[in-house]
Amino acid sequence: xxxxxxxxxxxxxxxxxxxxxxxxxxxxxxxxxxxxxxxxxxxxxxxxxxxxxxxxxxxxxxxxxxxxxxxxxxxxxxxxxxxxxxxxxxxxxxxxxxxxxxxxxxxxxxxxxxxxxxxxxxxxxxxxxxxxxxxxxxxxxxxxxxxxxxxxxxxxxxxxxxxxxxxxxxxxxxxxxxxxxxxxxxxxxxxxxxxxxxxxxxxxxxxxxxxxxxxxxxxxxxxxxxxxxxxxxxxxxxxxxxxxxxxxxxxxxxxxxxxxxxxxxxxxxxxxxxxxxxxxxxxxxxxxxxxxxxxxxxxxxxxxxxxxxxxxxxxxxxxxxxxxxxxxxxxxxxxxxxxxxxxxxxxxxxxxxxxxxxxxxxxxxxxxxxxxxxxxx
Amino acid sequence: xxxxxxxxxxxxxxxxxxxxxxxxxxxxxxxxxxxxxxxxxxxxxxxxxxxxxxxxxxxxxxxxxxxxxxxxxxxxxxxxxxxxxxxxxxxxxxxxxxxxxxxxxxxxxxxxxxxxxxxxxxxxxxxxxxxxxxxxxxxxxxxxxxxxxxxxxxxxxxxxxxxxxxxxxxxxxxxxxxxxxxxxxxxxxxxxxxxxxxxxxxxxxxxxxxxxxxxxxxxxxxxxxxxxxxxxxxxxxxxxxxxxxxxxxxxxxxxxxxxxxxxxxxxxxxxxxxxxxxxxxxxxxxxxxxxxxxxxxxxxxxxxxxxxx
Numbered sequence: 075x076x077x078x079x080x081x082x083x084x085x086x087x088x089x090x091x092x093x094x095x096x097x098x099x100x101x102x103x104x105x106x107x108x109x110x111x112x113x114x115x116x117x118x119x120x121x122x123x124x125x126x127x128x129x130x131x132x133x134x135x136x137x138x139x140x141x142x143x144x145x146x147x148x149x150x151x152x153x154x155x156x157x158x159x160x161x162x163x164x165x166x167x168x169x170x171x172x173x174x175x176x177x178x179x180x181x182x183x184x185x186x187x188x189x190x191x192x193x194x195x196x197x198x199x200x201x202x203x204x205x206x207x208x209x210x211x212x213x214x215x216x217x218x219x220x221x222x223x224x225x226x227x228x229x230x231x232x233x234x235x236x237x238x239x240x241x242x243x244x245x246x247x248x249x250x251x252x253x254x255x256x257x258x259x260x261x262x263x264x265x266x267x268x269x270x271x272x273x274x275x276x277x278x279x280x281x282x283x284x285x286x287x288x289x290x291x292x293x294x295x296x297x298x299x300x301x302x303x304x305x306x307x308x309x310x311x312x313x314x315x316x317x318x319x320x321x322x323x324x325x326x327x328x329x330x331x332x333x334x335x336x337x338x339x340x341x342x343x344x345x346x347x348x349x350x351x352x353x354x355x356x357x358x359x360x361x362x363x364x365x366x367x368x369x370x371x372x373x374x375x376x377x378x379x380x381x382x383x384x385x386x387x388x389x390x391x392x393x394x395x396x397x398x399x400x401x402x403x404x405x406x407x408x409x410x411x412x413x414x415x416x417x418x419x420x421x422x423x424x425x426x427x428x429x430x431x432x433x434x435x436x437x438x439x440x441x442x443x444x445x446x447x448x449x450x451x
Numbered sequence: 452x453x454x455x456x457x458x459x460x461x462x463x464x465x466x467x468x469x470x471x472x473x474x475x476x477x478x479x480x481x482x483x484x485x486x487x488x489x490x491x492x493x494x495x496x497x498x499x500x501x502x503x504x505x506x507x508x509x510x511x512x513x514x515x516x517x518x519x520x521x522x523x524x525x526x527x528x529x530x531x532x533x534x535x536x537x538x539x540x541x542x543x544x545x546x547x548x549x550x551x552x553x554x555x556x557x558x559x560x561x562x563x564x565x566x567x568x569x570x571x572x573x574x575x576x577x578x579x580x581x582x583x584x585x586x587x588x589x590x591x592x593x594x595x596x597x598x599x600x601x602x603x604x605x606x607x608x609x610x611x612x613x614x615x616x617x618x619x620x621x622x623x624x625x626x627x628x629x630x631x632x633x634x635x636x637x638x639x640x641x642x643x644x645x646x647x648x649x650x651x652x653x654x655x656x657x658x659x660x661x662x663x664x665x666x667x668x669x670x671x672x673x674x675x676x677x678x679x680x681x682x683x684x685x686x687x688x689x690x691x692x693x694x695x696x697x698x699x700x701x702x703x704x705x706x707x708x709x710x711x712x713x714x715x716x717x718x719x720x721x722x723x724x725x726x727x728x729x730x731x732x733x734x735x736x737x738x739x740x741x742x743x744x745x746x747x748x749x750x751x752x753x754x755x756x757x758x759x760x
């Protein structure tokens with residue numbers, strides 16, 4: 075148990091003591107050995123709900139005798155970051171809530187989660203908006219897709235000091251609007267370009283229609299990117315005309331869509347940035363991930379049978395607390411054996427946007443190194 | 452009397468206008484060299500506004516593009532030389548990693564007896580020898596290229612005449628920062644080393660680096676790689692005995708005494724001086740006359756304010 079909490083409980087605290095304690099200490103309590111979650115309030119039971127693969131997804135908090143203070147110690151290695159909610163049970167009803175004592179939350183398309191930063195985790199400076207970096211701009215273009223049978227809107231990020239007399243690398247981002255909203259992608263790009271750590275680049279931010287279909291290895295999606303979006307961008311923007319200056323990026327199903335597009339159209343994108351890819355496959359028999367993954371498994375099994383060379387340089391990252399860690403680890407030797415340069419990173423994090431945000435400096439500066447050593451402004 | 456000033460970055464809090472006043476540069480036009488800004492060369496609105504005087508850019512980046520476009524053979528030869536220099540730099544970097552690691556290990560080895568001191572000196576000597584050899588090889592490549600094109604390419608001559616006239620008509624030359632290698636290449640291509648020798652010069656960031664004896668690239672904590680400073684080229688030698696370190700506060704771990712000490716020892720007798728925002732060093736006829744907000748890295752691992760004699 076956390077030493078501060080142990081000391082409090084040893085004094086048989088009353089409600090005033092507990093309130094003062096919670097006022098004086100940041101919650102959850104962290105120390106090098108792990109994290110202590112606290113909930114203060116009347117309830118029949120309080121459960122910690124999290125998405126850490128390998129741990130029970132629901133764990134009960136224990137009520138301190140004579141108080142409304144509930145606590146649970148979770149062993150978490152230093153540097154870990156997890157997202158969680160409390161399941162508060164009252165009168166037989168369950169209420170999933172963010173931690174009222176913890177101001178840190180992370181947003182995703184499904185709502186908010188509380189964020190627990192274990193001992194040693196710090197949000198990187200380069201992820202923070204408003205750092206004084208020169209600002210890139212965002213604009214939107216529309217195009218009609220024959221392959222996806224409908225109109226599509228794509229946002230374009232143009233770097234600060236964009237000049238038509240210069241040629242830029244291109245990165246196409248799957249779930250681009252979500253990356254802007256939940257992973258501060260614009261601030262990250264502005265900061266890393268301004269600090270010269272990555273090359274100034276044009277970024278096309280796409281958003282799917284039917285995500286689970288389009289991003290699951292769908293040939294229509296790949297054709298849209300390669301035969302419709304890419305030519306449109308090449309005709310209207312000063313882009314480097316070489317596969318090594320083109321990158322596909324995505325997380326989760328977006329990583330599948332990136333890899334699938336590169337595999338279907340080899341020689342077009344020589345850079346991939348794949349985060350927590352949902353790379354489900356089956357060596358034999360059926361897979362166990364549900365019907366949504368059927369097309370993914372078909373694609374991945376095809377890739378594993380005939381890898382080809384979808385790209386040249388691939389940055390791959392996955393959280394250790396994700397169920398997908400096995401699939402991602404399995405992909406690395408396959409890609410390497412087929413003459414692709416792979417940098418693989420595992421981090422103590424989960425399947426979430428802040429994990430993906432935190433990987434961008436390492437990934438982008440490796441794929442598109444900036445002029446840091448040569449430019450002194 | 453020749454006046455030369457070296458400044459820190461000018462983006463956030465420009466001081467170049469104040470420095471021109473401090474140097475008593477008479478009213479009249481000044482010339483700028485902004486080829487380090489590459490495709491943004493000559494975008495002088497902010498600088499002109501800050502200076503409040505006529506500002507003309509020498510346009511070296513654009514002039515070079517014209518020269519290359521007019522003579523594809525020269526462009527090919529020039530690019531081939533650049534490719535050779537890049538390959539040389541890559542090989543040097545490979546050797547440097549080992550030499551630097553050996554030196555770092557010796558310096559971290561506990562103790563100070565004679566045996567260890569000798570090994571430390573030997574490791575440092577090996578590192579300095581590597582830097583020196585690298586510079587010599589670069590010089591040889593430049594010399595070979597110059598022998599092939601003794602007067603540069605034919606189209607360069609007219610540019611040199613124009614540039615010479617612009618310099619003669621200006622009260623001072625301002626050399627801005629940016630891409631240091633590109634800036635230095637353009638300065639060299641148009642023979643600015645000798646053309647600038649008699650002018651009042653104010654240079655900042657990469658501009659200061661290009662005008663020093665040698666160009667030292669540095670970053671202690673880059674996102675990729677080990678962050679070992681490397682010698683990249685011979686500079687124009689208009690600031691002698693100094694290794695300018697723009698953005699040192701951001702780029703170097705100045706609180707890490709061992710790193711600071713190793714850096715200072717490696718480049719001694721040159722003085723490694725920080726050029727952060729607000730920094731200024733002024734030389735009059737080669738003597739340091741005045742300085743502000745600049746520090747030198749010491750062999751002991753500290754940083755000390757630079758003081759004028």
